[in-house]
Amino acid sequence: MTPVTNDPIPVTPSADLWNKYAHVLSMGIQNTLVYRTNFLFRAAFGLVPLAATLFLWEAIYADKPAGTAIGAYTLAQMVSYYLLVTVVDAITAVAEDDWQIAADIKDGAVSQFLLKPLDFLAYRLCLYLSGRVIYTSVALIPVAFFLFFQREYLVGPAEPLGWVLAPLSVLMAGLLQFLIAYTVALLSFWVLDVSTFIFIQFAFEFLASGHLFPLDILPDGLHRLLLWSPYPYLLYFPVGVYLGRIQGAELWRGFALQLAWVGVAFLIARFVWSRGLRKYTAVGG
Amino acid sequence: MPSFSRYAGIYAALIRYSLIHEMQFKVNFLLWIVVEALWFGLQLAFMTVLYGHTDQIAGWSRWEVVLLVGCNQFIQQLFHTLFVTNLSNLSELIRKGTLDLLLLQPVNTRFLISVKKFEIGNILNALMGLVVIIYSLAQLGRVPTLAQWLGFAVVCLAGLSVHYSLMFLLACISFWTVRAQGIVWGYYNLFNIARLPAEAFPRGAYRAVFTWVLPMLLVSNVPAKLLAQRLASPWEWLALLGMAVACFVVSELFWRFSLRHYTSASA
Numbered sequence: 001m002t003p004v005t006n007d008p009i010p011v012t013p014s015a016d017l018w019n020k021y022a023h024v025l026s027m028g029i030q031n032t033l034v035y036r037t038n039f040l041f042r043a044a045f046g047l048v049p050l051a052a053t054l055f056l057w058e059a060i061y062a063d064k065p066a067g068t069a070i071g072a073y074t075l076a077q078m079v080s081y082y083l084l085v086t087v088v089d090a091i092t093a094v095a096e097d098d099w100q101i102a103a104d105i106k107d108g109a110v111s112q113f114l115l116k117p118l119d120f121l122a123y124r125l126c127l128y129l130s131g132r133v134i135y136t137s138v139a140l141i142p143v144a145f146f147l148f149f150q151r152e153y154l155v156g157p158a159e160p161l162g163w164v165l166a167p168l169s170v171l172m173a174g175l176l177q178f179l180i181a182y183t184v185a186l187l188s189f190w191v192l193d194v195s196t197f198i199f200i201q202f203a204f205e206f207l208a209s210g211h212l213f214p215l216d217i218l219p220d221g222l223h224r225l226l227l228w229s230p231y232p233y234l235l236y237f238p239v240g241v242y243l244g245r246i247q248g249a250e251l252w253r254g255f256a257l258q259l260a261w262v263g264v265a266f267l268i269a270r271f272v273w274s275r276g277l278r279k280y281t282a283v284g285g
Numbered sequence: 286m287p288s289f290s291r292y293a294g295i296y297a298a299l300i301r302y303s304l305i306h307e308m309q310f311k312v313n314f315l316l317w318i319v320v321e322a323l324w325f326g327l328q329l330a331f332m333t334v335l336y337g338h339t340d341q342i343a344g345w346s347r348w349e350v351v352l353l354v355g356c357n358q359f360i361q362q363l364f365h366t367l368f369v370t371n372l373s374n375l376s377e378l379i380r381k382g383t384l385d386l387l388l389l390q391p392v393n394t395r396f397l398i399s400v401k402k403f404e405i406g407n408i409l410n411a412l413m414g415l416v417v418i419i420y421s422l423a424q425l426g427r428v429p430t431l432a433q434w435l436g437f438a439v440v441c442l443a444g445l446s447v448h449y450s451l452m453f454l455l456a457c458i459s460f461w462t463v464r465a466q467g468i469v470w471g472y473y474n475l476f477n478i479a480r481l482p483a484e485a486f487p488r489g490a491y492r493a494v495f496t497w498v499l500p501m502l503l504v505s506n507v508p509a510k511l512l513a514q515r516l517a518s519p520w521e522w523l524a525l526l527g528m529a530v531a532c533f534v535v536s537e538l539f540w541r542f543s544l545r546h547y548t549s550a551s552a
Contacts, residue, residue, distance in 0.1 A: 037462060045471030051491060052478040059343045059485035060335065070338045196316035203323045212331050217338065 020118065021126050028130030035096065036138050043090065043139035047146050050086055054079055054150075071217030077243070079153040081214050084239040086146075089211070090139040092174040092234070094181040097128050101185035102194045110280065121182065121269060128178045158244020165251070166242035172258050173238050176230060179265035180205075186269070189276030210236030216245075227254075230261040295392060296400060303403040314406055321362065321410040328354050328480060329417070343484035349513050350482060352421040356512070357480035357505035358414030360441055364448045365407040371399055372452045376459035385549050395540055399453070422512060429512050437508055440522050443529035444504035450532035451475070451499060453540065460543040479505045500528040 061068065061075040068074070073081065101124055104110050113120040147154055157163055184201050188194045206212055208231035215223050215236050226232055237254050240246035246254055307314050332354060336347040345353070375398060378384040387397050422429065429437070452472050478495060483502040486492040495502045503525045510516045 041471050045474040048474050049477040052481055052486070055486045055491070056335075056342065056481055058487075059482075060339045063339065063341065192310065193313050196313060196320050199320045200316075200323060203320070203327055207327055207330065212327070213334055218334065219337075 021122060024118075024123055024126040025130050028127040029134060032127075032131045032134040036134065039095065039135050039138040040141070042095070043135075044142040046086075047142055050082065050146070054082060057082075071214065072245075073214065073217065076153055078214070079150060080155055080243060081239060083147060083150055083154055084242055085211060085235050086143060088170055088173065088235055088238050090143055091132060091136050091170060092177045093135075094128065094177060095131055095135055097124065097131060097178070098181040098185040098198050099195075100127075101182060102188040102198075105186070105188040105276075105280070114277070121273065124182060125178060128174075132174065155243070157242050162242055162244060165255075166238060169233075169238040169241045169255065169258060172262055173234050176258070176262050176265055177234055179262065179269050180230070183265065183269045183272050186272045186276050189279045205231055205234065208232065209234040210239070227257070230265065233258040233261055292392075292396065299401060300403040300405075304405055306402075307405060318406045318409055321365075321407065322413060325354075325358050325410065325413060328358070343482050345482040345484070346425075348421045348424040349509070349515070352418060352425070352513055353482060353505060353509040354480050355414045355417030355421060356441075356509040359411050359418060360414075360444045360448070360505055360508070361476060361479070362407045362411035362414060363441070364445055366404050366411065367445075368399055368449050368452070370402045370404055372449075372456045374402075375456040379459050379547070382549050384547070394544075395453075395537075399449070418512065425513060427512065427514060429514075433511060433514075436511055436522070440508045440511060440525055443525050444508060446529040447500055447504050447525075447532050448476075450529075450536040454532075454536045457536075457539055457543045460546055475499060475501055478502065482506065496524075497528070500525065500532070503528060 057078050058075065060070070061078075064070075070078070110120065113123065157166055180201065181198075184197050185194060187197050191197070208215075208226050208229055210232060215226055215232055218226070233254070237246065237258060241251065241254070329351065332347075332350050335342065336350070340346070342350065378387065378398065384394075384398075388394050390397060455472055479501045481502075483492070483496070483506045486495070486502065492502065503521075507516070507522050507525045511522065516522065
């Protein structure tokens with residue numbers, strides 16, 4: 001499944017960490033290029049439901065007096081929200097990573113990481129990053145085309161500080177996204193077919209990350225409750241930071257929670273990996 | 286001349302085989318039902334949130350939209366039961382050259398490709414859709430007549446046929462590009478718009494394409510409108526039936542064209 005894992009990785013005792021993983025990164029980019037048409041279709045087809053959602057909201061606002069806000073969103077702000085969700089999602093979403101990790105475990109490719117001075121999590125993180133680089137560049141074509149038609153709604157960050165904080169929160173969102181996918185894929189150590197778990201996790205993520213709608217149009221109690229879960233920090237929070245909707249104490253609490261969830265997800269990932277190895281039988285390895 | 290009873294016999298055997306296969310992995314079987322139920326719940330939750338902020342969308346009331354989502358679930362899950370796994374698998378059959386074996390069988394190849402695996406679990410999810418349909422009809426205070434239920438069955442079959450033909454068409458692209466997973470995956474995105482009220486889309490290119498080229502805005506909308514007794518004119522269901530026939534004919538022509546371009550992958 002993954003030609004990547006079969007390539008020998010030149011590791012000399014003197015090779016420092018950076019060189020080693022930079023090599024994985026560049027290899028990942030070369031291998032992911034195979035998927036470029038796949039990615040293009042994915043990004044282009046993904047715009048169909050996005051357009052549908054925007055039409056749906058326009059129909060809802062059309063029945064109300066001009067300038068009406070739903071939650072705290074005018075139509076223009078609502079459209080901006082979905083456009084930014086699309087951009088953040090293109091940058092951070094896992095594409096094939098979880099399936100590949102599951103396959104690595106199933107066909108025994110994981111064995112070589114037990115023998116080589118290469119950390120599996122760091123290795124997969126590099127591949128995730130290279131995958132994101134390719135996906136984002138390919139998705140840029142259809143997404144830019146779409147954004148061009150909606151350009152009046154594509155606003156810059158509300159405040160200068162947003163140029164720094166928004167990328168930072170997107171970066172952490174990417175890390176969290178990867179760690180969640182990685183951990184779910186590690187369930188392959190125990191179960192035969194991990195795809196059900198991937199889809200169940202994704203269903204929760206779809207709703208609670210703010211992919212489907214901005215979380216602050218929910219009843220206040222539910223919205224506040226969701227903010228304690230890791231999911232809002234995948235999409236809703238970075239987009240809110242960019243749009244300047246999350247400010248002051250809420251902003252710093254959000255960053256603290258995002259960082260905390262990245263840390264917790266990392267510890268869980270490590271724990272599940274070490275428990276998984278005890279179960280591992282290296283089939284075909 | 287293929288005889289009906291012979292094909293019925295083959296299909297019965299395939300279903301039996303699928304059942305035996307499925308029962309080997311009982312937990313997985315149940316988990317897939319949970320996955321589909323969860324995504325259905327998600328769609329209903331989305332509509333609930335929207336209707337928390339509005340009374341109607343493009344003239345559709347809350348329970349009419351729930352009815353629409355139910356109809357969509359019903360048709361989509363029947364489509365899953367019968368075809369989705371098989372059509373997704375076509376690119377693998379081509380990549381590995383397994384298609385050769387199927388081409389040599391003394392049975393219509395398209396039939397064999399399309400119905401090989403029967404996903405029994407999705408029937409349960411289709412029934413969940415049906416329960417939601419009946420519940421929302423009760424909320425709307427509508428009691429469809431027997432003739433309307435029969436009409437519903439016919440338009441659902443037409444919708445099913447549209448989904449089948451379009452996905453088959455897309456799957457045939459894998460005769461040219463080996464990695465067609467992205468294409469099949471893309472079909473799921475098309476699926477998604479079928480559960481939205483067609484009237485929410487402004488008259489324009491988007492609505493025209495998804496009515497007259499890829500008739501996603503007909504497949505679930507027409508059955509729902511029929512049950513809710515809000516079909517504006519008989520043209521609406523005639524359009525769906527017409528598109529169902531058109532899509533099937535195009536997919537058959539493309540299938541034959543594709544087969545002529547098939548070069549086996551194995552020796």
